[in-house]
Amino acid sequence: MTNSIREIEGMEVIFIIGSNTKETHPVIANRMLKAIRKGSKLIVADPRKIPLVKFSEIFLRLKPGTDVALVNGIAHVILKEGLDNKEFIKERTDGFDKWKKSLETFTPENASKITGVPKEDIIKAALLYGGSRKAGIFYTMGVTQHTHGTDNVNAIANLALLTGNIGREHTGINPLRGQNNVQGACDAGCLPNVYPGYQRVDMPMVKRKFEEAWNASLSDKEGLKSTEMMLSAAEGKLKALYIMGENPILTEPNVGHTREALKKLEFLLVQDIFLTETAALADVVLPATCFAEKTGTFINTERKVQLVRKAVDPPGDAKEDMWIISELSNRMGYAMKYSSSEDVFEELGSLWSALSGITYNRIRNNGIHWPCPTKDHPGTEYLYKAGFPRGRVSFTTVNYAPPAEPTDKDYPFVLTTGRNLFQYHGGSMTRRVAPIEAHAGEPYIEMNAEDAHRLGVKNGEPVKVKSRRGEIEIKVRITDRVSGGILFLPMHYREAAANVITTDALDPFAKTPEFKVCAVKIETF
Amino acid sequence: MKVTINGKTIEVPEGTTVLEAARMLNIPIPTLCHHPKLTPFGGCRMCIVEIKGAPRPLTSCTTPVSEGMEVITSSPELEDLRKTVLELILSDHPNDCMICEKAGDCTLQELAYFYGISPYNPPLLKGDKGGFLGERRVYGKRDGNPFIERDMEKCILCGRCVKVCDEVQGVEAIDFAYRGFKSKICPTFEKDLDCEFCGQCVAVCPTGALTGKMWALRGRQKDIKEVDTTCSYCGTGCNITLHVRRNEVIRVTSREDTWNEGWLCVKGRFGYSFINNPDRLKKPLIRIKDRSNCSSGSNGLNKVFKEVSWDEALDYTSQRLKEIKEKYGHDSIAGLSSARCTNEENYLFQKFMRAAVGTNNVDHCARL
The missing domain is CATH 3.40.50.740 (Rossmann fold)
Incomplete structure (x- = not known):
């Protein structure tokens, strides 16, 4: 995080993309709720209707793996509306003109076509984020666990540079780290x-x-x-x-x-x-x-x-x-x-x-x-106050490319994986905690009601989930958290391990696997 | 804004309540329903004070300070009223402190102690001379959830749980239902709790009405060692306090003055029993059965591994690593470290891989 958690209280706009904060970082979400009660506006971009959507001003329900198109679309509108921070761009960044040119095709219409988000919402989000000079972006693995994860992160960084929303109190880029240390x-x-x-x-x-x-x-x-x-x-x-x-x-x-x-x-x-x-x-x-x-x-x-x-x-x-x-x-x-x-x-x-x-x-x-270089230094709550370490930062041109494994006739569903509130990661710890196991000990896959109806499965019935790598048997949980054609599988359960299914396609730079998108099919019994 | 409380004057910002001003002056006012991190409610009437010019006592938690206000926090009349409030509450309370999880850490018990109120006082038993006797609330338990024990007969209807669930957690799992004597706090349609089980309600409950199910009969306040540390689940890094009895973590709480304000999630608050899980590895193990035809899982472990001493395990390991390094080179060895471990351990781990083995093949799960 370039900011501290304390600074969340005091952000005018909180833009969460690819983070189910209420379940994966619940106490940070508490701080966000506190900010919202004091008047902060929340934008949530996620393929799933995650719990924080309830508190959001704008919910951008994008198709998995289309983050670059969404963020570039928002940047396009910010530029068009003249909400860019010209002084910041001039003084602290490089490569603006070239990058600006690369955004021309990301009109709200085009971004909407790729992401499935209504163009009005893209414009609204752009006006809200671009209109604030105290806005924080929050993301987690929903952004990084893609074959275009590095692109996604760069697109987000561009957005912060465009508005100058970094390097001051209450504004910055905040990847939330998923493990204690x-x-x-x-x-x-x-x-x-x-x-x-x-x-x-x-x-x-x-x-x-x-x-x-x-x-x-x-x-x-x-x-x-x-x-x-x-x-x-x-x-x-x-x-x-x-x-x-x-x-x-x-x-x-x-x-x-x-x-x-x-x-x-x-x-x-x-x-x-x-x-x-x-x-x-x-x-x-x-x-x-x-x-x-x-x-x-x-x-x-x-x-x-x-x-x-x-x-x-x-x-x-x-x-x-x-x-x-x-x-x-x-x-x-x-x-x-x-x-x-x-x-x-x-x-x-x-x-x-x-x-x-x-x-x-x-x-x-x-x-x-940190950084805290001397014994009398108070520590550094937010980064880049005195400028960027390398002087100026460059805009990075990022273009949209689809995920590595698109859906097709044989594997028509997009499967995305992640954590739920109760279990933790591979489960070595939480699965040995009796009350957690009693409450959330059974694996499940989230499916939209319409898909379930079409497949003829009822809530709690088992199905087979198959990808090109493997298959698991798992019970269906019918929920409007996922929209049609999308399935969500928690990663915690060894008896229905998500990573039997997931693709080993990696981001070319970070070598992060694309856990958030792979193509699967469902077979009923 | 100037306010004088019990003859002491203090300047406070507009909007400060009388209770807050009194606490700034270190003047104690008893409270039950008030919680500094929640909106004031004025429900319990314990915090009443006399304000010059006001015809009757006012609740200090809901009364904002006005310029030149003069406040008295304790007088025979006020203490009498407070005592009556406590007597009324205790007349409808199980009073089973001896087997209550909260004994020793209960605000109601503490106030009863300071006001010298016992349910076994003759006035209370007889129901005359100022004591109270009457109907008692009796609730059937509806409590299938594995996290939170709800003993609603101990509930004093202070509403802290309702407020914390709404204001802090944004869940609104519970609320007041019914009216008057029948008032109670319950989930929708009086079903069992089905919420995020963050336990914030347990943390703010001033009595034994809400406790952790797994805390039962594991120890109360006596002989507990409290150790402040950092939660080991997600990257938020909440400050937690481990309650230890006989070398066992029996409870996890968080202090109100921590940066996370005492708030935790279900994993941080209730997910600690893996520490004492019987499956914990207790001895170094060396494989005795070939790996190629073994499946995963822990069946028939003693046929696969044998328990050995640390010396044997470490000698064998270092010898194997040296052999492999000799035969295939430094870069034929790699190390995967852990985001669960401390900085110190991670530092030593990479130092080991780089200086002792001689490779930069070291990583951890940051990408996963």
């Missing part, structure tokens, strides 16, 4: 192309800095992304995989493929708190600790570093992950000696200035937003 895992350098703090592995100076700090010789070759690791394992190139606290069998696209890939490894090491589907394939399983059993820090979606405190002892012989990694490293001949997690945090801070000013003591009561 996905921000921190990125920040701490668990990415194949960068060291901690997004410092590139292929830059000699950076490499030298880390070689000196770590007293080791390092590789300047960019590594494999998670989705590429599975491909490499399947090809027999990757021989060993060390997995800490993930269950890729359920969470990577195309379950069958992932399972076969993992089976081909010569050595699979899994460190987890449960014997997950992935751990069951491992050569060695190491029992680790959960958040209540250790001390450390998480970084939330607004870049706030917060303390995690040990409350209970781990069960049996389970050990803290830090201890396990250090012991393993020592045995591999690379010494790791730390007396506490705070030691490790300080080392991270010494290598990345954005965290340099944060100490455990400073965040004892309240977290601090």
